Amino acid sequence: MIKIVVFILFLGLELFGSLQKSDILPVMQTKIGNAVELLQQRSDNKEFVAQSIFDELDSAFDFAQIAKLSLGNTQWNSLDKQQQQLFTTAFTLHLKNSFVEKLSLYSNQKIVIDELKEVKNRLYLNTKLIDEDNIYEINYKFYDAKEHGWLIYDIDIIGVSIIQTYRSQFGGFLKSHSFEALIQWLKEHTVL
Amino acid sequence: MKLFFKLLLPLFLAFAPLGASDDFDEEFQEKKVYDPLESYNRSMSKFNDDFYEFAIKNILEGYVEVTPHSFRVSVSNFFHNILTPIYLVNNLLQLDFKKFETDTVRFLVNTTAGMGGIFDVAGEELELYSSREDLGQTLGYWGVPSGFYFVLPILGPTNARDLIGMVGDGYANPVSYIDPIEAAIAINAYRQLNTLSFYMDQIEMLKKDTIDPYTYTRDFYEANRRSRIME
Numbered sequence: 001m002i003k004i005v006v007f008i009l010f011l012g013l014e015l016f017g018s019l020q021k022s023d024i025l026p027v028m029q030t031k032i033g034n035a036v037e038l039l040q041q042r043s044d045n046k047e048f049v050a051q052s053i054f055d056e057l058d059s060a061f062d063f064a065q066i067a068k069l070s071l072g073n074t075q076w077n078s079l080d081k082q083q084q085q086l087f088t089t090a091f092t093l094h095l096k097n098s099f100v101e102k103l104s105l106y107s108n109q110k111i112v113i114d115e116l117k118e119v120k121n122r123l124y125l126n127t128k129l130i131d132e133d134n135i136y137e138i139n140y141k142f143y144d145a146k147e148h149g150w151l152i153y154d155i156d157i158i159g160v161s162i163i164q165t166y167r168s169q170f171g172g173f174l175k176s177h178s179f180e181a182l183i184q185w186l187k188e189h190t191v192l
Numbered sequence: 193m194k195l196f197f198k199l200l201l202p203l204f205l206a207f208a209p210l211g212a213s214d215d216f217d218e219e220f221q222e223k224k225v226y227d228p229l230e231s232y233n234r235s236m237s238k239f240n241d242d243f244y245e246f247a248i249k250n251i252l253e254g255y256v257e258v259t260p261h262s263f264r265v266s267v268s269n270f271f272h273n274i275l276t277p278i279y280l281v282n283n284l285l286q287l288d289f290k291k292f293e294t295d296t297v298r299f300l301v302n303t304t305a306g307m308g309g310i311f312d313v314a315g316e317e318l319e320l321y322s323s324r325e326d327l328g329q330t331l332g333y334w335g336v337p338s339g340f341y342f343v344l345p346i347l348g349p350t351n352a353r354d355l356i357g358m359v360g361d362g363y364a365n366p367v368s369y370i371d372p373i374e375a376a377i378a379i380n381a382y383r384q385l386n387t388l389s390f391y392m393d394q395i396e397m398l399k400k401d402t403i404d405p406y407t408y409t410r411d412f413y414e415a416n417r418r419s420r421i422m423e
Contacts, residue, residue: 069216076336098401105393123216132265132312135321135389143216159419161410163220167409168405169403171222 007123018149019060021123024142025116026123031056039106050100062151063092065143069153070166075174083179090186097190125148195271222227225414227341236343243346244395252389265282266310267386272322275301278364282325284391298322328357332421341410347384349413 019027042049067088068076075085098126116127125140139156154163173182227233256264262391276299285290298314298321305314314320331353332338339352362368367383370376386393402408 133268158416160415165408169407171401172407
């Protein structure tokens, strides 16, 4: 029991240790660097690598915001608090699961951190994943979550926002299916 | 890890920030893709998926089995190198002399030190990367709208503007001038197959990971093209 409490406290400190604007570049450089090193050294143990990367990067993401934005305002507001919580949990699990599966695609590609760009009231951390056959631009988008510091609310992969792709898919799905069917789909496509 | 995901995740999400939603609405305004041929496009996507599943996939698996990864990378490098005239023409049409210079240096270095383009010396040693500009992007750069979304048999997603661009780029593609035309088609098909061989795992994940693969592919294609035009 004590262990669990300590763990939750540690988790809380880690989660709410806010990232300031000037910290984004050096902190993300370290975190992404550590994640790549892990991928290169422990590619045999996907579960361990995934957990370690979550430990490194979780605190930089605002998963609740990501879930809300992915569903879109109209859909989100049509749900009650409990349903919103249910969706946020199921979607976050799905995203993480999807990330773990994609780790197997990593094979020594180089990751270069380009710059931190200010776009209106957002900050975009532009990075490049350099593969043998292509270069993929991956941009981490931060917003000012006030007392929680700067947090990632979206990622652009080769110019495509992951929020936008989920939003149009969920919007289309919910035109002909119920909210419960969406939760069911998310659960069925999450194996963790 | 399972304990964390199933029990603790909901707990910390309950205390997660979910800060000001200020202008997120504006940022994520729906960008409707003009898709008047959706019914045809969905059918053609289904045909292409089946064609991939039952024909192309087997060929690719065999190809990957018998060719080392480095060989396929060299094939890819070689084709990118001989397609440089397309990139150069489009750099000029967009008046982008910086990219023109980079693509020219890449071509010279890779053709000589890279042994006819099979090694990407310019990318690996000089960190000079190809612009891969095409006529669809050039038209977009000068304000031509994308037009209707269209799924080509076997080749997959495009739109009216990129379709015109594809035809135009054919004139700057050295492979198009190979005689007989059947040989040119076969070489282009091989190039496409070789490229696909790098993306087999991604294709499988995409199928598994998306709730509506048609919408996902369509929106992804259009968003990616928009982003490349703005680069």
